[in-house]
Amino acid sequence: MKKFQKWLEKYLVPFSNKLGQNKVLQSISAGMVMTLPVTIGASIFSIFASFPIKPVADWFAKIGVTSSMTAIVNGTMNILAVFIAFSIAYNYAQKANANGAIAGLFSLASFFILMPQVVPGKKPVNAFQITYLGSEGIIVAILLSVLIGVFYVKLSRNKKLTIKLPDSVPSMVSSSLEPLIIGIIIFIAVFMVRVIFDFSPFDSVFDFINKLITSPLLHVGGSPITLILIMVLSNLLFTFGIHPAAIQSVIIPIVISMMVGSTPAYQAGKTIPYLSNLVVFAFSNNDAAGATLSLVLIALLFGKSKRYKEFFKVSALPNIFNINEPIIFGMPIVLNPLMFIPFILSSFISGGVALLAVKVGFITNYNPSLGMGMPWTMPKLISDAMIMGWQGAVVWLINFALMVVVYLPFFRVADNQAFEEENK
Secondary structure, eight states: HHHHHHHIIIHHHHHHHHHHTTHHHHHHHHHHHTTHHHHHHHHHHHHHTTSSHHHHHHHHHHHHHHHHHHHHHTTTTGGHHHHHHHHHHHHHHHHHSOHHHHHHHHHHHHHHHSOOOOOOSSOOOOOOOOHTTGGGGGHHHHHHHHHHHHHHHHHHTTTTGSSOOOSOOOOHHHHHHTTTTHHHHHHHHHHHHHHHHHSSSSSHHHHHHHHHHHHGGTTTOOOOHHHHHHHHHHHHHHHTOOOOHHHHHHHHHHHHHHHHHHHHHHTTTTOOTTTHHHHHHSSSSSSSSHHHHHHHHHHHHHSHHHHHHHHHHHHHHHHHHTTTTHHHTTTTTTTTTHHHEEEEEEEHHHHHHHHHHHTSSSSOOOOOOHHHHHHHTSOOOHHHHHOOOOHHHHHHHHHHHHHHHHHHHHHHHHHHHHHHHOOO
16 A cells, blocks of 8 residues: 555656646636535535435425525525536636636626527527526536636737726726727627537537447447446546536436336336446445545545644535535546546445455345435435445445555655645
């Protein structure tokens, strides 16, 4: 373990530091971290809005607070792309000594301009679709905010494109009118992009990006190995800030059809036809994406830096309930080369252990009805035990322990770096 840690420090840390000096990557990372107060605060309400204990959830609904808690989630975590569209462009402009607020506003406006503005139906409604404001809009928000941030900074350095007013004009007014020409140029460019997609087979740039990611998966079968590879790809994309929902929305219908097809066999006490597939899918992320609960335990037990000890104390509770966006965007794992390897390996390891457990006859049963009806916020240790019996809990614990071992050297390197910075 020590030799491996030294190897990481010798080869991976310099590479990570070099990447970390890139202004675009710094801006993406800083923009993601800016969303942390929103995601951590909202994650608590997300737990209660989908509380895993049915009598408690029913009581919340009865007294009429569920809708209000859901509104908090909808107004924060479910429109995360909106915050990202502003924050990354803001940070890029700030690092380039330009007006970050103006860059952020141009980026945010461009994000809404490119978005479909009609909800189809028998009576179409003029409205923005919340789907594109959240997980399915994050990749567009990242790409767009970087492009707008870079474009704005370059244009703002051209003095011919900035309006200079006399000193007698209040600074608040002059700073608002200064980028007027730049704004017109940016909006013309965004307008041209929207027109191109209006005349394309795709409804919008959002539709194009999501189909570009998901279309290769539409004809993928549901074999256990395929499911593991899909979840590995899902985690890989998440390390670049692309939410797994874009991929999982494709495979979940396949998994649900397997659950439905397995229900009669389960009720008759016969062998589950899709047992390997369902068990692998259940463990492909041992808790939340990347099995980050193991990382939480390591940080709380072995963390030396104040940065990580305090951060993981706050992030632990949401992660127990399978909400790990605070860790993904707050540590961050996004665009953090030190965390790429364990995060991506997690699905290989936990899915492989699950497949082995079925092959050797350790897990022999799966309750598809519970699998379909289990609240997503139910802690995985409990839900796996309910769906697959005590064997499910044992496999979860084995995967949890393995991921502790996998994450440990990588976290120690990151923690040592943070500890040295604090000491300086």
